[in-house]
Amino acid sequence: MDTLIASFIDPYYMQVLTLLGIYIIAALGLNLITGVTGQFSFGHAAFLAIGAYGAAILTVKFQIPFYVALLAGGLMAAFFGVVIGFPALRLTGDYLGIVTLGFGEIIRVVFLNLEITGGALGLAGIARNSSITVVYVLVVITIIIMYYLQSSRFGRALIAIREDEIAAETMGVNISVYKIKAFAIGCFFAGVAGGLYAHLLQYLNPTDFGFAKSFELLCFVVLGGLGSIPGVVLGTTILTMAPEFLRSMSDYRMMIYGALMVIMMIFRPHGLLGGINLHRMLFKNKYKIETNRGTTDEV
Amino acid sequence: MKKRSLLWVLITLLALSLMVVGCGGGEQAATDGADTSADSGDTIKIGFLGAKTGGHADFGIKTLAGMQMAVDDINKAGGILGKQLEIVEEDHGSKLTEGANVVQKLIQRDKVVAIIGDPTTGITKLAAPIAEDNKIVLLSAGAVGDNVVNDEQGNLREFVYRNTLLDAVAAPSVVKYLKEELGWQRVALITSMNNDYSVGLSKIFKQALLDNGLEIVAEESVQDGDQNFSAQVTSIKPKNPDGIVFTGYYTEGGLLMKEVRKQGMDINMVGGDGMLGATLWEMGGEAVNGSMVYCGFEADPSMAEGKTKDFIDRYSEANNGELPNMFVAQGYDAVMMLADSITAANSVDPSVFKEEFKKLADWQGVSGTITIQDNHEPLKSPVYLLEVAEGDNGQQFKVKAAIPVK
Amino acid sequence: MLEQQLINGLTLGAVYALIALGYTMVYGIIQLINFAHGEIYMIGAFVGVSMVAVFGQGFLASMLLAMLVCMILGMTLERVAYRPLRRSTRLAALISAIGASTFLQNAMLLWKGPQPVGFPEVIKDAIYHIGPIEISKVQLIILATAAILMAVLNYIVKYVKIGKAMRAASQDYDTASLMGIDINKVISFTFAIGSALAAAGGVLVGMYFNSVAPLMGVTAGIKAFCAAVLGGIGSIPGAMLGGIFLGVAETLGIAVGFSTYRDAIAFTLLIIVLLFKPTGLLGKPIQRKV
Numbered sequence: 001m002d003t004l005i006a007s008f009i010d011p012y013y014m015q016v017l018t019l020l021g022i023y024i025i026a027a028l029g030l031n032l033i034t035g036v037t038g039q040f041s042f043g044h045a046a047f048l049a050i051g052a053y054g055a056a057i058l059t060v061k062f063q064i065p066f067y068v069a070l071l072a073g074g075l076m077a078a079f080f081g082v083v084i085g086f087p088a089l090r091l092t093g094d095y096l097g098i099v100t101l102g103f104g105e106i107i108r109v110v111f112l113n114l115e116i117t118g119g120a121l122g123l124a125g126i127a128r129n130s131s132i133t134v135v136y137v138l139v140v141i142t143i144i145i146m147y148y149l150q151s152s153r154f155g156r157a158l159i160a161i162r163e164d165e166i167a168a169e170t171m172g173v174n175i176s177v178y179k180i181k182a183f184a185i186g187c188f189f190a191g192v193a194g195g196l197y198a199h200l201l202q203y204l205n206p207t208d209f210g211f212a213k214s215f216e217l218l219c220f221v222v223l224g225g226l227g228s229i230p231g232v233v234l235g236t237t238i239l240t241m242a243p244e245f246l247r248s249m250s251d252y253r254m255m256i257y258g259a260l261m262v263i264m265m266i267f268r269p270h271g272l273l274g275g276i277n278l279h280r281m282l283f284k285n286k287y288k289i290e291t292n293r294g295t296t297d298e299v
Numbered sequence: 300m301k302k303r304s305l306l307w308v309l310i311t312l313l314a315l316s317l318m319v320v321g322c323g324g325g326e327q328a329a330t331d332g333a334d335t336s337a338d339s340g341d342t343i344k345i346g347f348l349g350a351k352t353g354g355h356a357d358f359g360i361k362t363l364a365g366m367q368m369a370v371d372d373i374n375k376a377g378g379i380l381g382k383q384l385e386i387v388e389e390d391h392g393s394k395l396t397e398g399a400n401v402v403q404k405l406i407q408r409d410k411v412v413a414i415i416g417d418p419t420t421g422i423t424k425l426a427a428p429i430a431e432d433n434k435i436v437l438l439s440a441g442a443v444g445d446n447v448v449n450d451e452q453g454n455l456r457e458f459v460y461r462n463t464l465l466d467a468v469a470a471p472s473v474v475k476y477l478k479e480e481l482g483w484q485r486v487a488l489i490t491s492m493n494n495d496y497s498v499g500l501s502k503i504f505k506q507a508l509l510d511n512g513l514e515i516v517a518e519e520s521v522q523d524g525d526q527n528f529s530a531q532v533t534s535i536k537p538k539n540p541d542g543i544v545f546t547g548y549y550t551e552g553g554l555l556m557k558e559v560r561k562q563g564m565d566i567n568m569v570g571g572d573g574m575l576g577a578t579l580w581e582m583g584g585e586a587v588n589g590s591m592v593y594c595g596f597e598a599d600p601s602m603a604e605g606k607t608k609d610f611i612d613r614y615s616e617a618n619n620g621e622l623p624n625m626f627v628a629q630g631y632d633a634v635m636m637l638a639d640s641i642t643a644a645n646s647v648d649p650s651v652f653k654e655e656f657k658k659l660a661d662w663q664g665v666s667g668t669i670t671i672q673d674n675h676e677p678l679k680s681p682v683y684l685l686e687v688a689e690g691d692n693g694q695q696f697k698v699k700a701a702i703p704v705k
Numbered sequence: 706m707l708e709q710q711l712i713n714g715l716t717l718g719a720v721y722a723l724i725a726l727g728y729t730m731v732y733g734i735i736q737l738i739n740f741a742h743g744e745i746y747m748i749g750a751f752v753g754v755s756m757v758a759v760f761g762q763g764f765l766a767s768m769l770l771a772m773l774v775c776m777i778l779g780m781t782l783e784r785v786a787y788r789p790l791r792r793s794t795r796l797a798a799l800i801s802a803i804g805a806s807t808f809l810q811n812a813m814l815l816w817k818g819p820q821p822v823g824f825p826e827v828i829k830d831a832i833y834h835i836g837p838i839e840i841s842k843v844q845l846i847i848l849a850t851a852a853i854l855m856a857v858l859n860y861i862v863k864y865v866k867i868g869k870a871m872r873a874a875s876q877d878y879d880t881a882s883l884m885g886i887d888i889n890k891v892i893s894f895t896f897a898i899g900s901a902l903a904a905a906g907g908v909l910v911g912m913y914f915n916s917v918a919p920l921m922g923v924t925a926g927i928k929a930f931c932a933a934v935l936g937g938i939g940s941i942p943g944a945m946l947g948g949i950f951l952g953v954a955e956t957l958g959i960a961v962g963f964s965t966y967r968d969a970i971a972f973t974l975l976i977i978v979l980l981f982k983p984t985g986l987l988g989k990p991i992q993r994k995v
Contacts, residue, residue, distance in 0.1 A: 492964075519964060522967060524924060526910065526913075526914030529710075529956070530713055530964070531964060534960060550821050550916065557915055561832070581822070582916050584823070584826070584915070
């Protein structure tokens with residue numbers, strides 16, 4: 001399969017596209033937490049890091065097969081997602097945001113000091129197992145899972161929490177359980193993406209997982225459209241590709257990138273595809289009734 | 300409903316067209332309008348891997364300046380094998396992911412025969428397996444850490460080389476000098492914990508200090524980007540060391556010494572080439588006078604001769620009297636090593652000319668003599684130990700000793 | 706030793722507090738985390754350096770000019786990047802803030818280059834001994850300046866008309882505008898004051914640590930925001946308290962040997978405090994409205 005793809009595009013594109021796929025998986029995970037459930041998370045890169053280091057240490061030091069390591073990395077991230085999900089029960093909005101940001105920084109500093117992660121020297125010698133086929137098969141699987149989650153009873157409960165916690169609770173939604181589940185699932189996907197990331201770059205360094213990366217992931221989701229699966233895919237695509245396409249203006253590259261973010265938010269504050277959902281796109285004739293736009297001022 | 304799906308279609312189209320235009324634009328820009336075909340016949344392309352923005356920008360910009368100078372020299376003299384050399388520049392902004400993208404782009408898109416870079420160990424480690432897999436020579440003009448020319452299991456990488464003075468070689472010689480010539484006995488060792496270079500160098504220094512029977516009375520850690528060292532210095536002060544070994548970069552080194560002087564301690568600091576730069580006294584002012592830095596190259600017009608002197612003179616003439624630093628010299632030498640190897644092999648095929656690298660022995664560059672040993676590691680002599688002192692036009696590095704490496 | 710570390714911590718904390726005030730005031734009125742605030746602090750420091758190095762001005766003149774420049778910058782930033790988003794989601798405004806921060810950072814990188822710039826010695830440093838404690842002249846100046854600025858801020862907020870309007874707006878935004886308060890003016894003024902304080906912090910830090918760099922605003926900004934949340938976001942005394950608390954805690958943490966975990970100290974403390982007091986030390990409890 002890879003050879004077939006390789007005959008169409010060169011390995012540089014493969015590298016960029018593979019990275020894009022990995023980011024899409026991570027961003028979809030974040031979308032479930034922030035876009036669907038409305039819980040702020042400014043530390044998503046930490047779960048990427050946990051998955052990356054977890055999977056890489058397993059394959060490098062314990063010779064565990066790649067797919068098992070990926071799954072294990074995802075589960076480790078999910079475990080920490082549950083741990084961080086608990087404060088989510090007590091805190092709301094920006095306070096939760098700052099706690100998740102803090103958690104992300106703590107994880108980074110811990111990895112910088114651990115022996116097994118190689119500290120500041122980073123972790124090298126990881127095999128390059130993340131082929132473009134594997135990544136995109138997983139992207140498709142992630143999209144399908146997310147789609148079914150969002151259109152199921154579980155997903156509707158999450159959206160209810162986003163729209164109005166108290167109302168959701170009175171309708172019998174167990175807020176605590178759902179919030180923690182959302183964190184666990186979202187972080188699981190970040191962990192899997194992290195494992196893929198490690199096996200693509202073949203070298204990990206804790207400084208790579210600072211809050212800059214968390215915000216990057218958040219930007220993918222918000223710019224594309226909170227809660228909208230095609231929106232997240234589009235947002236991630238645009239923002240991942242932008243620095244590569246802007247290479248020709250190398251000096252002004254990041255300035256343009258920043259200005260672009262401000263402009264996009266001013267003109268499309270709900271994101272590019274805010275309120276457009278995959279289910280309705282596929283079966284739009286079934287739903288003739290115009291419903292709420294899916295994003296509110298409360299998020 | 301209709302309106303909205305129409306909008307969605309429009310947005311998708313817009314995004315797609317952006318991508319297509321972007322790809323086209325990217326290709327155009329990649330080679331500055333040059334021919335994009337693989338074998339353009341009359342030029343040999345070398346890739347530059349380094350940062351022009353972000354944390355390591357200073358190293359990257361200087362390395363590139365040295366490379367550019369060497370390429371101009373070669374092209375003026377008629378090129379190699381009758382072809383002109385050309386540098387393909389890319390900036391990875393000191394970011395890992397972009398580093399990987401740049402390496403792929405240089406190899407796949409620009410079809411370079413060799414990549415020179417990265418000046419830092421971390422990104423070189425990232426680039427090494429990619430270069431090895433694609434059979435493209437990677438020559439680092441700056442990476443000093445372990446596991447660059449070989450992988451984690453100790454297998455040699457056939458396509459990866461470097462031309463720097465290694466700390467594992469230099470640090471023990473310097474410690475010996477500190478003990479025997481300067482009489483140091485008690486040392487405070489300070490590491491910058493989020494800097495891979497510093498962490499690696501501290502390990503080497505610790506071993507060298509112990510081997511030579513010096514006592515480490517305090518171990519403190521700082522971080523790159525710190526501005527405030529009052530807590531660490533306050534902790535060191537009562538232990539009364541003879542000197543400080545700081546393994547990080549110049550910004551933190553200068554500020555650290557300022558704090559040391561502020562707290563009234565009269566001891567000096569020794570460090571590696573991460574502190575080699577005017578930034579050291581821009582940050583530290585008078586506090587860094589007497590601080591020592593070792594490195595594989597220092598431009599001292601009064602001492603230099605032959606090839607090196609010519610290089611220093613020409614560089615400073617082109618740069619308003621600024622002297623070249625180690626990164627400039629290493630960048631220059633890297634291109635020259637590459638050119639000599641290609642000429643000797645009479646081929647631009649990396650698999651062929653990489654063999655010539657292994658044969659380099661006592662190769663005379665502008666930064667000293669280089670021998671590539673059997674384990675692919677370069678042996679460079681001498682180690683220059685420099686001291687910051689007041690010169691004719693402000694502070695400057697003066698060569699304190701040239702310690703031969705055995 | 707301990708007293709010495711306390712003085713170091715207090716100095717650092719005073720600077721954190723100055724930056725934190727800007728975060729907290731803006732947040733109090735429009736519930737926005739102004740992520741570009743750290744960049745304003747950085748630009749203030751650069752203006753200060755340029756004034757001293759290029760124009761040979763004294764410390765006071767440089768600081769006042771830096772404050773003025775950043776006032777204008779802060780107001781412009783609000784006008785361009787936040788005002789159009791006032792009625793949108795909070796996350797949209799946040800992303801806009803992150804974009805603005807990226808833009809300002811890279812503009813400075815392009816203009817000034819990546820290397821830190823040394824801060825010329827404006828004030829001849831001297832060390833005073835008060836019993837066992839050594840305190841430097843620069844430290845004294847930082848503490849004094851921070852104290853004066855906070856006193857002035859306190860006066861404005863309590864007794865001056867625009868300050869009262871700010872408090873009214875932070876209590877209840879909609880009612881305040883119904884009562885004839887020009888909300889746009891109040892928000893502009895809030896940004897101006899917060900930015901001026903951050904600029905002062907930038908100049909003081911540049912002088913204290915003798916270096917100014919385009920990326921200095923990143924960690925300082927996050928830490929100061931941390932301090933604001935720790936004290937209770939929206940509360941002015943809370944920001945002062947949080948800043949001092951964080952500065953002292955961090956310095957003591959390094960002193961007892963946690964220096965490798967320095968960046969984590971602030972956040973660990975923050976998480977512990979928030980778990981017990983979800984709105985920070987002096988924050989008001991959140992009303993859950995149905």
